[in-house]
Every structure is written in structure tokens, then in C-alpha cells.
Amino acid sequence: MTDYNFAYLDEQTKRMIRRAILKGLAIPGYQVPFASREMPMPYGWGTGGVQVSAAVLTPDDTFKVIDQGADDTTNAVSIRRFFQKTAGVKVTEATEEASVIQTRHRIPEQDLRDDQILVYQVPIPEPLRFLEPSEVETRKMHALEEYGLMHVKLYEDISQHGAIATAYAYPVKVEGRYVMDPSPIPKFDNPKLEMAGIQLFGAGREQRIYAIPPYTQVVSLDFDDYPFEASKADHACDLCGAEDSYLDELIVDDEGGRMFMCSDTDYCAGRRKQGHVGAQGVPYAEDAA
Amino acid sequence: MQSLALEGGFQNAPTDAAHAFRSIMTAMARPGEISRVDGATPPAPLSVATGVTLLTLCDPDTPVFLGKSVNAQEIIDWITFHTGAPLVEAKDAMFAVGSWQDLTLDDFPIGTAEYPDRSATLIVEVPTLDNTGAILAGPGIKDTSRLTVPDIDAFQTNRQNFPLGLDFIFTCGNRLACLPRSTRVS
Ligand SMILES: [Zn+2]
Numbered sequence: 001m002t003d004y005n006f007a008y009l010d011e012q013t014k015r016m017i018r019r020a021i022l023k024g025l026a027i028p029g030y031q032v033p034f035a036s037r038e039m040p041m042p043y044g045w046g047t048g049g050v051q052v053s054a055a056v057l058t059p060d061d062t063f064k065v066i067d068q069g070a071d072d073t074t075n076a077v078s079i080r081r082f083f084q085k086t087a088g089v090k091v092t093e094a095t096e097e098a099s100v101i102q103t104r105h106r107i108p109e110q111d112l113r114d115d116q117i118l119v120y121q122v123p124i125p126e127p128l129r130f131l132e133p134s135e136v137e138t139r140k141m142h143a144l145e146e147y148g149l150m151h152v153k154l155y156e157d158i159s160q161h162g163a164i165a166t167a168y169a170y171p172v173k174v175e176g177r178y179v180m181d182p183s184p185i186p187k188f189d190n191p192k193l194e195m196a197g198i199q200l201f202g203a204g205r206e207q208r209i210y211a212i213p214p215y216t217q218v219v220s221l222d223f224d225d226y227p228f229e230a231s232k233a234d235h236a237c238d239l240c241g242a243e244d245s246y247l248d249e250l251i252v253d254d255e256g257g258r259m260f261m262c263s264d265t266d267y268c269a270g271r272r273k274q275g276h277v278g279a280q281g282v283p284y285a286e287d288a289a
Numbered sequence: 290m291q292s293l294a295l296e297g298g299f300q301n302a303p304t305d306a307a308h309a310f311r312s313i314m315t316a317m318a319r320p321g322e323i324s325r326v327d328g329a330t331p332p333a334p335l336s337v338a339t340g341v342t343l344l345t346l347c348d349p350d351t352p353v354f355l356g357k358s359v360n361a362q363e364i365i366d367w368i369t370f371h372t373g374a375p376l377v378e379a380k381d382a383m384f385a386v387g388s389w390q391d392l393t394l395d396d397f398p399i400g401t402a403e404y405p406d407r408s409a410t411l412i413v414e415v416p417t418l419d420n421t422g423a424i425l426a427g428p429g430i431k432d433t434s435r436l437t438v439p440d441i442d443a444f445q446t447n448r449q450n451f452p453l454g455l456d457f458i459f460t461c462g463n464r465l466a467c468l469p470r471s472t473r474v475s
Contacts, residue, residue, distance in 0.1 A: 006303030015348050018310050019383075022346075023406035025317045026456045026469035028428045032406045056314070058307040114319075143402035175428055175471065177452060196431075198318045213318045213429035213471075 007054040007087040013037050017055035017209065021200060024211035029174030030142070031125050031208040039204070041082070045075055046121030048202030049102050050082070052209060053119050056200065057083060057100055062090040064098035069106040069246070069263030076104075095266050105168075107189040109245050109267040112197035114214060120183045122203040125210065127171045127181040147179050150221060158226050170228075173219045174212060182218075188232045188246045193218040235260040238280040240271035294366035297330035299344055305329075309345040313458065316467040321425045321434030323418060323466045332363040334414070338460035339386060342412050343372055347384055352377040354397075356387015359414070385411045389439035394447065397455055405452040408470075415439060418461035427472045436466055444474040 005011065013035075020034040039047040057063065065080045067073040071093040079102060080091045092098050095108045104121040112118060128138045131149045141147070150171060157165045164170075170187035174180050182193055183201060193199070199212040212218060222228035236243045238259045245267055247260040259280055262268035272284040299305035305328040312324035331340030347353060353374045355364065368374060379385065379396035392411055400408035415437070422437040423444075438444060438459070447454045447470055454470030468474070 006307065011302060011306065012348055012350075014306070014310075015346060016350065018314070019346055019351070020406070021314060022317050022410070022456070023408075025314070025429070026471060027405050027452050028471060030405060030452060033404075056311065058311055059304055060308075139403040198314070211318075215431045216428040 004086055006059075007057055007083065008039075009037060009051065009054045013051075014055045017051055020209040021052065021055060021211060024200070024209050025198075025213050027178075028212055028216050029172075029178030029180040029210060031210045034207055034209050036204045036207040041078065044123075046079065046102070046104055046202075047204030048206075048209075049104070049119050049121030049204075050079060050202075051204060052200050052202035053079075053083060053100060053102050054087070056117060056119065057087045057089055059088045061087075061099045062092050062097055063087075064092050064095065064101045065103070066101065066106055066108070066264075066266075067104045069108075069248075070265045072265070093266050094270075095264075105184050105186075106246070106263060107185055107192045107195075109242075109262070109264045110270075111192075112195050114196040116197040118195075118197050118199045120185075120199065120201045122181070122183045122201045122208070123205070124169075125181055125201065125203040125206050125208040127169075127179050142178060145177070147173075147221075150179060151223075154221060155223065158223070164222070164226060164228075167231075171221050173221060175217050176219075179221070180210065180212075180218075186232070186246055187220065187228075188230045190218075190220045190228070191230050233260055236278060237262045237268060237271075238278040240268045240276045240281060241278040242268070242271055242276070293332060293363060294370045297332070297340065297367065298371045299328050302344075306345045309341045313342060313345060313465065313467070316458070316465055317429075317456070317469055319429045319434075320427065320468055320472040321420065321430065321436040321466060323420065323464050325464055327463055332361075332367050335359060335364060335367075335386070336414055336460045337463040338465040339412050339414060340367075341463075342458055342460065342465065343368060343374075343384070343386070346410075347372040347374040349373040349375070351383045352381050354379045354382035354385040354387075354409075356385065356391025358388045358391050359386055379409075382409050385409055386414075387412075388414050394443055394455060399450055399453045399455060402453070405454070408453065408455060410456045410458060412458045412460060413439065415459045415461050418459055418464055418466055424475050425468070425472050426475075429469075430472070436468070438468065438474060441474055444468060444472070448473055 065076040067076040220228040329340035397409035457468040
């Protein structure tokens, strides 16, 4: 006997979340309200994503959690252990082995397959919130497709900075209808939002669930004269030499020495195992020894 | 209440429901794709797939409408015992169960402009369910898929209401497929 239910949440709560997920999939990009529950972890730890994972996982799953691309942060480790214990799932750090991946702030570099599910932890689900604080008003704006203000804000960026300065949580339009916040992923990841896997978004404090079914059209908002650009640091990874991955910049010594490395740690390790070595890297086996 | 009503539920509700939901979710995310489910044996003429869907999604918070062909005491008892869902008129339903002929689409809530999710999901018992017939396109479908659907005009009308509209789960034996409002049918 265990003193908690399968995947921690009680059945009635999971049914409520599951119904919200189905409506989210039926109306891509629309934020479905749900009654968020207390979870045994603080809000900043992604309780929305955790509740969605709890509603989706089966005992047959292999579960991966990434936090800014890394599997080994306190946040990622504790969520992984939580479901290992409460749902009996296998866990992995390898993207290709995972059937369900919960993420905060990144999409894995490796393309997801059609049998994989990506669950996002979302802090602020409403893309119009910083333009309009009232929930009643933002609901109306979505209902009427009044997205002009969003374009005005992006255009102000251009007039002030000469480019759209928004680098994270860059707004997208889903299937030509709803403007959606993709969560604070770098805009480098936006093109990957059109994928073969199922994407589910959970915001715990704000009590919203939304979804993008596979192969759904997801367009980053832009202008004819300032097209969207999925930019990243103009560097290769110093560990594995990858030129196509999103990079974190690290200060490595007191002299201001810098190092760029893949934010997706599994991707980087995989490349190093294959023998790729970056400018400041050492061969994989040597490092592990 | 007859003892039959007490039987035919999930053996292990938390994990049976978890597996069933994954099948239903995958089907809703990939319109036209046929999923298999098991774990429930509701009274005839309800199919296994309809029974599983009701046990997985319905409870005292979800008013259910029963179509004429399934509105029998035995079925009412089974649904009441296993889910606790209140039985209501079509206009108040979050879920509906029945044959295609049973269900008049105009009677069900399709949501509001602010809350398009406040709309009914129709669980429709169909005699055949195969990847032939109507062509489906839209979110969740790579190029196109095919599905035997009971009507085409009705789903085209439903699509015109997007983002409002009804969502459908077609059930046949232990198999099911979904047609959300976002799908274009031709
Ligand atoms: Zn790397």
C-alpha cells in the first residue's frame, strides 16, 4: 500500500485536467482554464507542468525532465524523482529514449518523434498580459482576434532597438487563430514548435492549460520588412563543436575568460560520445575518467 | 439497481484510466488515427470504447446526455454507479452518448467566444470505423488522413464555427477515433 494515488493526484483532479487537455488539443493555442491543485513543491518549480505530466503519464512511460536544457539541475532532478516514485515510470536523460519530456525554457535540439510528448512548464500563459492586465479584457481580445496591440509592441522594439528585442517567450500565432505564449523558450526554439510530437503547456499559478497538436502551423509574429529570425550566439559549442545548437555563455575564470556550450546537455554529451570535440573541449572518454 | 450495474468498471482505476486517457488523447491530437482501449465492459449496446471513455472522462462534474438508443435503465444505472455523472438535456451536456441518428448537433453547447472550451464532446457509436472515406486535414494531421465518418456536411458546418464547436469521439467495439472541431472534412 502506498499513501498516495498513482501519479500523486487523485482521480477526479486528473479527470478534470485530462478534459482540459482534450479541449486544448481541439482548440490549438487557446488557454483552457483549470482548477490547479497544490503540489508538494513551490510554484516556481513548474507545478503546472507537473500536473499535466501527472495526468498524461502511464506506468509504461520513460520520463525525462530538462531545466534550461539540463537534466541535472535541482528542479529537474526532483521532478524526475517525484514521478519515478509516484508513477513508477522509468527515467532517462536521453531525449530519444523518453516518451514524455517535461521542460522548462527549452525544446530539445533533437527533433521529437510522433510518439513523444513535450510538456512545458509555463509561468505566464497570457501573451497579452504585459499589454493588458485585465483577464476580462485579454479574453475579449482573443475572442475578437484583436492582436493589433501585440504588433504595436513588437514594432516599438524595432523603432527603439532597430530590431525586435524580444528574445524569449516570443509570441506565435497558432493555426492562423490564437496568439500564444510559447513559454520562456529562446526564440531560437520557435521554429521547432512545428513538430511531430504532441505539445502540452501547463501554468499552475495562472491555472491554464493549452496545447499544440502535431504538425500544427505555428508562426512567429513579425513584419514584412523585419522578418522573424531564430537567432543564437554567433559561436560554435566549445565542448562539442556544434554550430546549430542553442548556446549558454559561461564565464570560466577571473580574467573574464568565456566559454560557449550547448544548453541541451544530452545533445552535447551525445555529440562528444560520437567523437566531436569543440575548441576548448577534450575527448569524451578522457573527461569521464 | 441491478447487480449488473456494479460490474464492468476498471479493475485498477488509476492505471486503467491513465492508459485509456493516453489512447484518447493521442486520438484527439491526431484526428483520424484509430486507437484501441480496454478495461470496461458496459451494458449493451454501449461499446467497450464508449464505456472506457465515460469512465476516463466523466464524473459528478460532467453532465451527460443519453441518446434514445442508449437511454435504457441498465445503462443509466451503470453510468450513475461508475461515474456519478448527472444525466441532463442536450443543451446542458458536457458529454453526449448515442448513435449518430440520436444526436441533433444544434442542441448541444458549442462554447462562447470568450470560452470556446465550454462545449460538448459527443461520443458517437458507429457501426464501422476505418481509415477510408472522408478526407481529413488540419492540426494533428501531417498531410491528410481518412476516416469513415457518419456525415460530411455536419462536420463542415461545425468547422465553420471554429474556434467554437463540438468535438467528436467515434467508438466502435474496442476502437475509437476523434474528430475535433479544428479538422477540415471533405
Ligand atoms: Zn555542445
